[in-house]
Amino acid sequence: MSESGSSHRAGYIAIVGRPNVGKSTLLNQLVGQKISITSRKPQTTRQRITGILTRKDAQLAFVDTPGFQTQHRSALTRVMNRSVTQSLQEVDVVIWVIEALKFNELDAALQKLLPENVR
Numbered sequence: 001m002s003e004s005g006s007s008h009r010a011g012y013i014a015i016v017g018r019p020n021v022g023k024s025t026l027l028n029q030l031v032g033q034k035i036s037i038t039s040r041k042p043q044t045t046r047q048r049i050t051g052i053l054t055r056k057d058a059q060l061a062f063v064d065t066p067g068f069q070t071q072h073r074s075a076l077t078r079v080m081n082r083s084v085t086q087s088l089q090e091v092d093v094v095i096w097v098i099e100a101l102k103f104n105e106l107d108a109a110l111q112k113l114l115p116e117n118v119r
């Protein structure tokens, strides 16, 4: 994370993962407010949503992203996937969400995209 001042820290943290694994639920928990829509249906998040957690010593900007998927190809999923890959390039830290005991080929596809410097 980038430093601004001697003790205060600030940075961007992307929350990525395949559709419907609980990314938006995690964002809402982390910031303590319901800022991102959650649903039982996949592909609920369609664009990046940023939630900021301000602490005495740090400001954490969490970026909720659409579920990364390679099964259904359309203009919309292309745009959604691009917002995931762009977020991966722009942030300081990545939270990669997977569903317990359900690691599949969509998770593996996203794993390949994780930049080495934020792992």
Ligand SMILES: Nc1nc2c(ncn2[C@@H]2O[C@H](COP(=O)(O)OP(=O)(O)OP(=O)(O)O)[C@@H](O)[C@H]2O)c(=O)[nH]1
Pocket: 017, 018, 019, 020, 021, 022, 023, 024, 025, 026, 037, 038, 039, 040, 041, 042, 043, 044, 045, 046, 065, 066, 067, 068
């Ligand atoms: N059992 C269980 N269900 C969860 C957990 N976290 C989220 N869910 C449920 O999983 C579903 C999807 O949650 P979301 O937070 O919308 O998932 P998402 O990854 O943001 O989904 P997309 O934006 O569509 O990619 C909802 O019905 C949540 O209530 C968890 O830790 N355990």
Ligand SMILES: [Mg+2]
Pocket: 023, 024, 025, 036, 037, 038, 044, 045, 064, 065, 066, 067
């Ligand atoms: Mg979501």
